Amino acid sequence: MPLHRRHMLAAPALLAPRAAQAQSAWPERTIRITIGFPAGSVTDSLMRNLLEPLSRELGQTVIIDNRPGGNGVVGTMAVKNAAPDGYNQAILSVTNGALNTYLVRNLPYDPIKDFAHTGFLAEAxxxxxxxxxxxxxxxxxxxxxxxxxxxxxxxxxxxxxxxxxxxxxxxxxxxxxxxxxxxxxxxxxxxxxxxxxxxxxxxxxxxxxxxxxxxxxxxxxxxxxxxxxxxxxxxxxxAVPGYELIVWFGLAAPLGTPAPAVARFNEALGKVLAQPETREKLGRLGFAPRAMPPEQWRDFLQSQITSLTQLAREIGLEPS
Missing domain, CATH: 3.40.190.10 (Periplasmic binding protein-like II)
Incomplete structure (x- = not known):
């Protein structure tokens, strides 16, 4: 076999360890969590209490970027349009993750189709x-x-x-x-x-x-x-039998984010949410932490979009 052909056949084997090493190295820099609601909101309060343990678990700093406006549309769009590398993520909640799909006319994003769902956070x-x-x-x-x-x-x-x-x-x-x-x-x-x-x-x-x-x-x-x-x-x-409203929160990155980055983040988040000190701290604030794998979180989100849209219609709310 000619020497140059042997080199060509060997190239994938030589490159594979380097590719695996590059994937396993994620994250290599700061991770930004964009919140589409103001500082001091329930979404902001939840994430701020997760920054330190999540940074420790990932080995990189995790920061918050508050971008309120349009019932979460402004911040959510910022992440939709960001590079799909796992370093930019948005919190999806009842408002911007579900109700906006019905109540906001011509919503410029689809919470299911436009994102990689990296992990569930909590309910309250x-x-x-x-x-x-x-x-x-x-x-x-x-x-x-x-x-x-x-x-x-x-x-x-x-x-x-x-x-x-x-x-x-x-x-x-x-x-x-x-x-x-x-x-x-x-x-x-x-x-x-x-x-x-x-x-x-x-x-x-x-x-x-x-x-x-x-x-x-x-x-x-x-x-x-x-x-x-x-x-x-x-x-x-x-006083009102049957009344119940629970709000929920999860994280999502732009569509196309590499699967290894999604898996690594989800694993780290699950470990953080299982820590007794994290559960105690969030519990004092009224949150019930709950980890989910990405597929389960995506299915949960789809079910919430369906049920909350039906509820909004029954109540008589109209898109605007």
């Missing part, structure tokens, strides 16, 4: 809160007030998931309240703190801190049963 309930001086001291009393003053009481919402939760409560109780949009969950809560809005569904950790300082009053939690972190707060379902 919302808190229903009212101003500290509100005459409503329970969910039943808030419902009665709304019935006495149809269309007069207000609720603020900083994202579509909070909107759908409040509209669902109105639908299930035969009441009408006026929806007031805010620029994120923190602002929606601030409006209630100031007494300008009658109620809001707020992020659990942020709301509970204000409740315990006496600045707002908690009427209920959106989980179906009592939430262990605040057993003194009844579930809304105790």
């Amino acid at each position: 309930p919302y808190l229903l809160v009212v101003p500290a001086n509100s005459p409503a001291r329970s969910v039943a009393e808030l419902i009665e007030l709304a019935k006495q003053r149809p269309g007069e009481l207000t609720f603020s919402h900083g994202n579509f998931s909070a909107l759908i939760g409040s509209e669902m409560l109105c639908r299930m109780t035969g009441t009408r309240m006026l929806a007031v949009p805010s620029r994120g969950g923190p602002e929606a809560l601030t409006e209630v703190l100031a007494g300008r809005i009658d109620s809001t569904l707020t992020d659990f950790a942020a709301g509970l801190a204000q409740v315990r300082e006496g600045r707002v009053r908690a009427l209920g939690v959106t989980s179906r049963t009592v939430f262990p972190l605040a057993p003194e707060i009844p579930p809304i379902a105790a």
Whole structure:
């Protein structure tokens, strides 16, 4: 066999170890997690508590890039259009991962087809809160007030998931309240703190801190049963049977991200979410950590898009 032909046949064998080494070296630089919601939001709070352990597990720094706007569209699009190398990822939640597909006309991304799904993060309930001086001291009393003053009481919402939760409560109780949009969950809560809005569904950790300082009053939690972190707060379902709203969060990279990078990240994330100290820290903030392999996370997301779209239609929400 001519010498040059032997060299050509040997080349793939010589290159294979180098390719494997390059793949196993991921990550080699900083990983950016883009959040399509403001600093201080529930999504931001969750990810900030994962940065340090995830950085340790991956051996590279993981940072946050907040890009709020358009109910998460701005930040999500930034990642969709980023290089598919695993170094840019977005958090997909109930709002930008599911409800936007129905409620945003001409949505410029598809949460299933445009991303590689790198891992699930956690689930959490919302808190229903009212101003500290509100005459409503329970969910039943808030419902009665709304019935006495149809269309007069207000609720603020900083994202579509909070909107759908409040509209669902109105639908299930035969009441009408006026929806007031805010620029994120923190602002929606601030409006209630100031007494300008009658109620809001707020992020659990942020709301509970204000409740315990006496600045707002908690009427209920959106989980179906009592939430262990605040057993003194009844579930809304105790007054409105069948009511439940759980928000969830996962990560996704641009479509075309190499499978080894997805696998490496998912493995590291699973280890972090299984650590007792991580679970305890997130638990104190109202999060229930939950790891999933990429395929399961993608299937979960598809099922949520289907069920939440149906719910939005039933409630009467229209695309805008």
